[in-house]
Amino acid sequence: MKVNEVMVTEVASCSPQTSLQDIAMMMWNKDCGAIPLVDDSEHPLGIITDRDIAMGAALQHRPLWDIRAEDICSNHELYCCSPDDSIKKVLQLMEKHEVRRLPVVNQYNQLCGMVSMGDIVSFTGTGTPKKAGDKKISSAETMDFLRHVSAHHPSHKAPAAL
Numbered sequence: 001m002k003v004n005e006v007m008v009t010e011v012a013s014c015s016p017q018t019s020l021q022d023i024a025m026m027m028w029n030k031d032c033g034a035i036p037l038v039d040d041s042e043h044p045l046g047i048i049t050d051r052d053i054a055m056g057a058a059l060q061h062r063p064l065w066d067i068r069a070e071d072i073c074s075n076h077e078l079y080c081c082s083p084d085d086s087i088k089k090v091l092q093l094m095e096k097h098e099v100r101r102l103p104v105v106n107q108y109n110q111l112c113g114m115v116s117m118g119d120i121v122s123f124t125g126t127g128t129p130k131k132a133g134d135k136k137i138s139s140a141e142t143m144d145f146l147r148h149v150s151a152h153h154p155s156h157k158a159p160a161a162l
Helices: 020-030 050-060 069-073 087-097 117-122 139-150
Strands: 034-038 044-049 101-105 111-116
Touching (some): 020 050, 020 069, 044 101, 050 069, 087 101
Antiparallel strands (some): 101 111
């Protein structure tokens, strides 16, 4: 199974200058927990998660409308995948880097979708597909991934005020 079979293609995105308040409202309106940051050519630059918003507000002691995405996203490494990548490869990438979501980029490195742990889990099944064309991802493979990514990780010390 390939990423293009499970990814979301209607993805809200924002610029690095977008306020955390506006990003939080996008998340609320689009019912998602992450918004990719893109440049003017739709190349992904980073991802802001709901947790990033909470931690950014807590650590910067400023209102959300006064904090820009670039203020909290600059030190995060970005991992992406291709629509033609296998789910197995994507699970390995997510597990290795302990991320739950990946931007999907086309041959021009432009954002064309997102794939999340939830997207993959929704295609996980046991046994054989019920009818021709039904595709499932191995439940054992998904559980191994979930076990690793969802496990508690070494404590991160809060940085001094950003």
